[in-house]
Amino acid sequence: MSERPVWWQAVEAAVGAPLAVDAVGGGEAVIDVAAERLLATVSALRQAWPALHLTAITGLSIGGEVVLLYHLLLDGGLTLRVRCPGAPPNAPSLAPSWPAVNWYEREAHDLLGVAFKGHPNLAPLLVARDWTGGPPLLPVEGER
Amino acid sequence: MSRVTVPIGPQHPLLKEPIALRLDVVGERVVAAEIEIGYVHRGLERLLQGRTFQQGVAVVERICGICSHAHTTAYCQAVEALIDVDLPPRAAAIRTLLCELERLHSHLLWLGVLSEAIGFTTVFMYAWRDREQVLDAMELISGGRIAHGANVVGGVREDVSPAQAREVLTMLRQLEMQLGLYQELVERDRSFHRRTRGIAVLSAAQVQAYGVVGPMARASGATLDIRRSAPYAAYGWLEVPAAVTNEGDVWARAWTRVQELQHSIDLCRTLLSALPAGPLARRVAERVQAGEAVSRVEAPRGELFYYVRSEGERTAARVKARTPTLPALLAMAELLPGLQTGDIAAVVAGCDLCMACADR
Amino acid sequence: MHTLLTLGELLLFPGLAYLVTVALLLAWVDRKALAVLQGRVGPPIYQPLADLLKLLGKEDLDTEGSDARLAALLPMISLACALTAGLMTPVGNHAVISFEGDLMVTLFLLSVPTLGLFLAGWIVPSVYNMLGGNRSLLQYFCYEVPLLLGLAGPAALARTWRLAALMSAQSAYHWHVLAMPVGFAVATLGLIGKLERVPLDTPHAKAEIGAGPLTEYSGRKLALWRLTAWVQTLVGINLMVAVYLGGADVVWPYWGFGVYAVKVVGYMGGLALVQALYARLRVDQVAEMSWRLLVPLGLLQLAVTVWMGA
Numbered sequence: 001m002s003e004r005p006v007w008w009q010a011v012e013a014a015v016g017a018p019l020a021v022d023a024v025g026g027g028e029a030v031i032d033v034a035a036e037r038l039l040a041t042v043s044a045l046r047q048a049w050p051a052l053h054l055t056a057i058t059g060l061s062i063g064g065e066v067v068l069l070y071h072l073l074l075d076g077g078l079t080l081r082v083r084c085p086g087a088p089p090n091a092p093s094l095a096p097s098w099p100a101v102n103w104y105e106r107e108a109h110d111l112l113g114v115a116f117k118g119h120p121n122l123a124p125l126l127v128a129r130d131w132t133g134g135p136p137l138l139p140v141e142g143e144r
Numbered sequence: 145m146s147r148v149t150v151p152i153g154p155q156h157p158l159l160k161e162p163i164a165l166r167l168d169v170v171g172e173r174v175v176a177a178e179i180e181i182g183y184v185h186r187g188l189e190r191l192l193q194g195r196t197f198q199q200g201v202a203v204v205e206r207i208c209g210i211c212s213h214a215h216t217t218a219y220c221q222a223v224e225a226l227i228d229v230d231l232p233p234r235a236a237a238i239r240t241l242l243c244e245l246e247r248l249h250s251h252l253l254w255l256g257v258l259s260e261a262i263g264f265t266t267v268f269m270y271a272w273r274d275r276e277q278v279l280d281a282m283e284l285i286s287g288g289r290i291a292h293g294a295n296v297v298g299g300v301r302e303d304v305s306p307a308q309a310r311e312v313l314t315m316l317r318q319l320e321m322q323l324g325l326y327q328e329l330v331e332r333d334r335s336f337h338r339r340t341r342g343i344a345v346l347s348a349a350q351v352q353a354y355g356v357v358g359p360m361a362r363a364s365g366a367t368l369d370i371r372r373s374a375p376y377a378a379y380g381w382l383e384v385p386a387a388v389t390n391e392g393d394v395w396a397r398a399w400t401r402v403q404e405l406q407h408s409i410d411l412c413r414t415l416l417s418a419l420p421a422g423p424l425a426r427r428v429a430e431r432v433q434a435g436e437a438v439s440r441v442e443a444p445r446g447e448l449f450y451y452v453r454s455e456g457e458r459t460a461a462r463v464k465a466r467t468p469t470l471p472a473l474l475a476m477a478e479l480l481p482g483l484q485t486g487d488i489a490a491v492v493a494g495c496d497l498c499m500a501c502a503d504r
Numbered sequence: 505m506h507t508l509l510t511l512g513e514l515l516l517f518p519g520l521a522y523l524v525t526v527a528l529l530l531a532w533v534d535r536k537a538l539a540v541l542q543g544r545v546g547p548p549i550y551q552p553l554a555d556l557l558k559l560l561g562k563e564d565l566d567t568e569g570s571d572a573r574l575a576a577l578l579p580m581i582s583l584a585c586a587l588t589a590g591l592m593t594p595v596g597n598h599a600v601i602s603f604e605g606d607l608m609v610t611l612f613l614l615s616v617p618t619l620g621l622f623l624a625g626w627i628v629p630s631v632y633n634m635l636g637g638n639r640s641l642l643q644y645f646c647y648e649v650p651l652l653l654g655l656a657g658p659a660a661l662a663r664t665w666r667l668a669a670l671m672s673a674q675s676a677y678h679w680h681v682l683a684m685p686v687g688f689a690v691a692t693l694g695l696i697g698k699l700e701r702v703p704l705d706t707p708h709a710k711a712e713i714g715a716g717p718l719t720e721y722s723g724r725k726l727a728l729w730r731l732t733a734w735v736q737t738l739v740g741i742n743l744m745v746a747v748y749l750g751g752a753d754v755v756w757p758y759w760g761f762g763v764y765a766v767k768v769v770g771y772m773g774g775l776a777l778v779q780a781l782y783a784r785l786r787v788d789q790v791a792e793m794s795w796r797l798l799v800p801l802g803l804l805q806l807a808v809t810v811w812m813g814a
Binding site: 028050051053054055056058059060069071073076077079098099100102103104111124125126127128136137 | 181182185187189190193352353354355357368374438440447449451453461462464466470471473474503504
């Protein structure tokens with residue numbers, strides 16, 4: 001990228017360190033954000049651009065560790081990558097200040113077992129209410 | 145007066161797909177609403193993890209019956225971005241043509257469902273009769289009325305011959321003549337207005353807060369339309385008009401979609417008369433290099449998002465779909481309290497929910 | 505001999521057998537007319553009969569927590585009242601029973617099924633039944649008055665409360681619908697409300713509350729309720745044709761029945777047209793239309809009639 005995108009300065013300020021940006025196919029950028037700084041980063045972005053739109057929260061398991069991707073839409077796409085180590089994986093919840101993320105976090109909790117601290121109601125969203133197996137997208141021992 | 149819980153769903157004459165609404169009603173007014181989904185959760189994202197990307201197209205297509213082509217378009221686009229392959233222009237145009245035809249059939253379906261919900265059976269019959277023409281056109285081009293199987297990673301499977309193009313143009317002309325009826329319905333029919341005006345107003349702030357997308361957001365003043373803001377497929381050279389209004393009530397959501405009907409017909413016509421020449425698809429290897437990609441598409445209900453990830457294997461490592469019905473459901477949960485019971489049907493049907501999309 | 509004739513009239517024509525048969529035929533006319541208006545094909549002529557027979561063969565459940573005996577009794581009483589009302593309305597130019605004041609008795613008998621429907625919903629402990637029953641009762645209060653007012657106009661003009669006399673009075677001057685079109689409209693809307701047809705079918709608004717008061721009913725009870733609704737429709741239309749549209753126009757005594765039949769079918773088609781043209785009204789809009797529009801208009805029409813006749 002020759003030109004810095006619109007969000008560069010604001011995000012750098014919020015993250016508190018120079019940005020290391022990966023590119024992701026589709027013309028979007030990915031930034032690594034530590035779980036502790038997630039709330040601050042998102043607040044900074046929302047303050048700078050009130051029209052910020054969160055498209056999705058993708059939860060995935062990379063090499064046994066759960067990673068959350070926050071896909072934002074703002075004059076082009078921007079993804080925040082948050083690593084959630086630990087068992088169960090932990091992340092701060094954005095739901096109290098941003099109602100839009102409420103169900104996305106519930107879904108990540110259902111499918112990957114992520115515990116969102118501060119979420120008002122982390123009840124199962126998709127998975128059957130009497131499901132006894134583990135989070136469906138978390139790889140099981142011996143499975144790929 | 146006593147408080148009664150009216151259960152709407154999972155099975156109810158109003159709903160086309162299972163969703164559980166638990167409405168607390170005092171007299172004729174709703175005081176609280178709870179929504180539960182997950183009744184058609186099929187674990188499709190998990191299913192996709194054991195499949196090659198090409199096999200995944202067939203699975204993705206069946207996430208939803210109404211917007212199946214939008215799903216495969218978004219998915220194929222994401223994989224094509226991952227592989228970094230260029231979509232041939234003819235393939236892009238045919239994909240876009242089917243996208244717009246799908247928007248037509250989806251909006252006509254929704255119009256029928258809304259009319260049935262408010263007791264206007266005549267409009268339901270007319271809308272679904274007209275929808276049959278669109279489905280016939282899609283079957284002519286692709287071989288399927290819904291799950292078309294038109295998209296492959298790298299392009300499209302079937303071509304559109306000049307004879308087929310002519311037939312579809314004829315169908316579009318006939319459909320356009322019927323559109324006058326729906327325009328009149330939305331603009332002048334007092335019976336329709338009485339059941340939709342001023343009901344369940346969604347403010348622009350709420351659209352922001354809940355991340356509502358699609359015609360539901362455009363009915364409340366938002367301008368987000370992926371076809372205009374981040375053009376994909378053939379939208380780069382098409383002029384997509386905006387159907388935006390500010391009222392935010394059920395009527396506004398109806399008006400937006402009826403305008404989009406006309407816009408879709410115009411777009412289809414432009415595409416059919418200017419289909420670029422060229423190959424239908426690029427050859428794509430089965431083994432995909434490691435990487436990740438996203439794509440966004442304007443499905444009939446709004447922004448449809450796909451994320452795909454490969455770790456250098458034959459099979460997909462992760463496929464994630466975010467469908468536009470999810471924020472609509474969040475917003476609906478806020479709109480239901482305070483309604484009269486007689487308006488529940490109009491609001492629920494007016495939100496154009498697709499539970500198969502939401503649950504995956 | 506006289507007894508045999510009377511029995512024949514009561515049971516065959518224009519009594520029980522006729523009423524039930526024509527109710528089924530008229531229900532078909534309704535559905536076929538609606539289908540044609542909506543661009544569909546519509547059912548074959550034996551469809552209402554087939555529906556009825558099929559329902560009679562289905563399992564008749566007793567809902568837990570409801571009064572089984574009352575649930576079984578209500579449709580029977582309602583059907584009996586509707587059929588009895590039918591005996592008093594003129595068929596062609598002849599009614600089985602006719603006496604001064606039979607218009608009032610007919611209207612009273614026709615209101616029993618509506619109350620029965622409300623009770624049928626009320627006794628079942630299900631939300632949909634209860635809500636439907638409530639709406640049914642509200643609609644009853646809203647639409648009996650316009651219907652009565654609408655029918656009182658011609659009665660005032662012809663100075664009689666006897667249906668046969670009301671009918672024959674029209675051949676002396678002209679059809680009542682020409683003298684008081686407003687009253688006709690008010691009475692028709694009152695009838696639509698009473699029969700719970702679109703746009704006034706909110707008590708059994710399928711998309712909102714299932715089948716309203718009859719949600720938990722099935723089998724024989726539901727069959728009897730359906731038949732009651734169809735007989736009510738026939739009797740209501742008979743009433744309107746006799747009072748407003750000249751009935752059998754006794755000037756042509758030999759063609760009397762044919763003329764009457766054409767009018768009945770035409771009126772049914774008119775009701776189907778109204779059903780096709782409008783969306784359902786919400787329950788508060790129903791009450792609003794009745795008290796703010798129909799009742800004042802009905803009163804006005806009645807006042808004008810009385811003043812002009814005096």
